[in-house]
Amino acid sequence: MERRWWHEKTAYQIYPKSFLDTNGDGIGDLKGIISKLDYLKDLGIGILWLSPIYCSPLVDQGYDISDYYNIDPRFGTMEEMDLLLAEAKKRGITVLMDLVVNHCSDEHEWFKAACADPDGKYGKYFYIRDYKEGEPLPCNWRSYFGGPVWDKLPGHDDKIYLHLFHKKQPDLNWENPEMRQDIYKMINWWLDKGLGGFRIDAIINIKKLLPFTNFPADREDGLCSINLELERAKGVLDFLDEMAENTFRKYDAFTVGEVFNEKPSELPLFIGDHGVFSSMFDFAETLINRNDTGWYTQPPVEPEQYKAAVFASQRKIEGVGMMANIIENHDEPRGVSRYIPEGDLSLTSKKMLGGLNYFLKGLPFLYQGQELGMENVAFTSIDQIDDINTIDEYNVAIEAGLSPDEAIKAVRRFSRDNARTPFHWDASKNAGFTTGTPWLGVNPNYTEINLASQLGRSGSMVEYYKSMIRIRDDARYHETLVWGETKPWLEEQKNLMAYIRDGGAQKILAAGNYSPETQTMKLPGRVKTVILNNLDEYNEADGTLTMSPYQFVLLELE
Numbered sequence: 001m002e003r004r005w006w007h008e009k010t011a012y013q014i015y016p017k018s019f020l021d022t023n024g025d026g027i028g029d030l031k032g033i034i035s036k037l038d039y040l041k042d043l044g045i046g047i048l049w050l051s052p053i054y055c056s057p058l059v060d061q062g063y064d065i066s067d068y069y070n071i072d073p074r075f076g077t078m079e080e081m082d083l084l085l086a087e088a089k090k091r092g093i094t095v096l097m098d099l100v101v102n103h104c105s106d107e108h109e110w111f112k113a114a115c116a117d118p119d120g121k122y123g124k125y126f127y128i129r130d131y132k133e134g135e136p137l138p139c140n141w142r143s144y145f146g147g148p149v150w151d152k153l154p155g156h157d158d159k160i161y162l163h164l165f166h167k168k169q170p171d172l173n174w175e176n177p178e179m180r181q182d183i184y185k186m187i188n189w190w191l192d193k194g195l196g197g198f199r200i201d202a203i204i205n206i207k208k209l210l211p212f213t214n215f216p217a218d219r220e221d222g223l224c225s226i227n228l229e230l231e232r233a234k235g236v237l238d239f240l241d242e243m244a245e246n247t248f249r250k251y252d253a254f255t256v257g258e259v260f261n262e263k264p265s266e267l268p269l270f271i272g273d274h275g276v277f278s279s280m281f282d283f284a285e286t287l288i289n290r291n292d293t294g295w296y297t298q299p300p301v302e303p304e305q306y307k308a309a310v311f312a313s314q315r316k317i318e319g320v321g322m323m324a325n326i327i328e329n330h331d332e333p334r335g336v337s338r339y340i341p342e343g344d345l346s347l348t349s350k351k352m353l354g355g356l357n358y359f360l361k362g363l364p365f366l367y368q369g370q371e372l373g374m375e376n377v378a379f380t381s382i383d384q385i386d387d388i389n390t391i392d393e394y395n396v397a398i399e400a401g402l403s404p405d406e407a408i409k410a411v412r413r414f415s416r417d418n419a420r421t422p423f424h425w426d427a428s429k430n431a432g433f434t435t436g437t438p439w440l441g442v443n444p445n446y447t448e449i450n451l452a453s454q455l456g457r458s459g460s461m462v463e464y465y466k467s468m469i470r471i472r473d474d475a476r477y478h479e480t481l482v483w484g485e486t487k488p489w490l491e492e493q494k495n496l497m498a499y500i501r502d503g504g505a506q507k508i509l510a511a512g513n514y515s516p517e518t519q520t521m522k523l524p525g526r527v528k529t530v531i532l533n534n535l536d537e538y539n540e541a542d543g544t545l546t547m548s549p550y551q552f553v554l555l556e557l558e
């Protein structure tokens with residue numbers, strides 16, 4: 001594997017709308033991000049990914065872009081964006097924007113032009129089909145946010161257009177070379193400006209299964225999951241390779257793709273030395289127990305399932321490339337609430353999960369608030385939810401016969417709004433996020449979990465994250481922790497999750513007692529250094545470590 005600068009970095013995702021508001025309108029902004037760059041630098045961050053800040057009606061919180069060349073005024077100005085790039089650079093931080101090109105907004109000028117003249121140039125930028133009332137649709141796919149993927153083209157009773165996501169997110173037609181060139185031009189425009197690269201949204205969706213085909217319905221609505229067509233659509237890598245060739249490779253830009261469903265043989269093509277992306281997210285853990293029936297039927301994750309998913313990913317990347325490791329992002333509930341069994345959430349168990357994830361092979365991507373141990377929200381009513389995905393899943397649960405109370409309880413565990421509530425800066429009103437009314441309610445537990453109360457306090461979550469980042473950057477461990485192979489240790493031992501990072505000359509063991517009971521672990525060798533421990537105690541005797549509930553240790557072996 002070729003070694004690149006970004007293999008060594010720790011990345012951090014900012015959800016700008018919820019990071020820090022500086023003008024009291026309740027919406028986080030670029031000025032807020034700029035003012036916290038020192039905090040991020042001090043944490044040890046080398047790559048910063050911003051969720052979308054382009055002009056947008058914000059129906060899907062910026063993942064519906066109406067102008068790729070401008071910053072939405074609610075987030076700030078292009079001057080502020082330039083300032084952010086410059087200030088980040090001074091601190092050795094590379095900035096990534098979100099590249100959302102499977103679809104745009106229905107308020108984008110291309111879509112407006114397509115509506116004005118569906119047979120003209122811009123009509124071919126989208127998937128538009130003729131339609132007569134009462135006829136079957138071209139296919140029965142269900143959009144990600146519910147309902148058919150087809151909707152009436154505004155202003156035309158006899159035409160429909162395709163949207164895999166919300167109806168205000170029309171899909172771009174990647175089969176059209178002219179459209180693709182327009183996208184490449186836009187990407188290069190940003191890279192010319194000094195942007196370091198992109199996180200690439202929903203990119204697997206750009207290749208459609210054509211001609212449009214029906215599949216057996218999987219719910220009462222007569223529709224089927226998008227996954228069926230995704231599995232069968234062939235050729236996405238041809239598009240991606242062309243895109244990389246025309247854009248990223250020319251700039252040596254860093255890219256991380258949102259890829260859910262690659263086939264094993266495709267992994268090198270995605271993230272190998274000459275792959276189409278630098279990296280892609282490992283979503284294996286987020287896919288545990290997922291089904292097409294709806295969130296309300298999804299059981300909680302068991303520790304053994306978590307371990308199996310993580311190790312399977314570690315095995316498949318070995319010698320190929322590096323995936324970006326996450327415990328959460330803006331589309332997922334908070335990792336600590338999801339992967340730690342209910343009732344066992346504590347500072348210790350949060351640290352264990354953080355440690356088990358952080359020292360895996362790959363690029364660690366932290367999501368804002370993860371470093372504080374931010375948790376899910378106990379939403380009690382759908383009125384507290386903004387996210388279109390959660391509202392859809394709530395309706396699915398209601399249609400299945402659940403009461404509103406049961407439905408909210410069932411879907412709140414997965415709500416994307418868990419991760420989207422404002423960042424907890426301090427214990428003052430609205431967690432110090434805004435002086436106005438936050439666009440989304442603050443998690444009431446901010447008085448206990450917030451940055452001001454943790455910074456500089458030894459044993460706090462944020463100081464623990466800082467020390468993990470320092471350890472990975474430390475010349476004594478760096479080579480092994482970045483490049484060493486991951487070898488599961490005592491994989492069969494229930495509720496023990498342990499692995500050796502094997503750098504040849506050096507071996508480092510990461511081990512977590514993923515249970516509320518004391519447990520013993522046979523050590524693979526003599527311990528030279530206890531590099532990190534989430535508890536003060538350390539009970540080793542006769543080559544065996546007795547681990548307290550949710551204890552996590554990082555040990556250098558002799």
Ligand code: TEU
Pocket residue numbers: 060063064100144165201202258330331332389416
């Ligand atoms: O997510 C793509 C995607 O597949 C999501 O639908 C995901 O399955 C879902 O959020 C899980 O609950 C990306 C963005 O990350 C997401 O925020 C956007 O809503 C979506 O694309 C559309 O742009």
Ligand code: CA
Pocket residue numbers: 021022023024025026027028029074
């Ligand atoms: Ca603001």
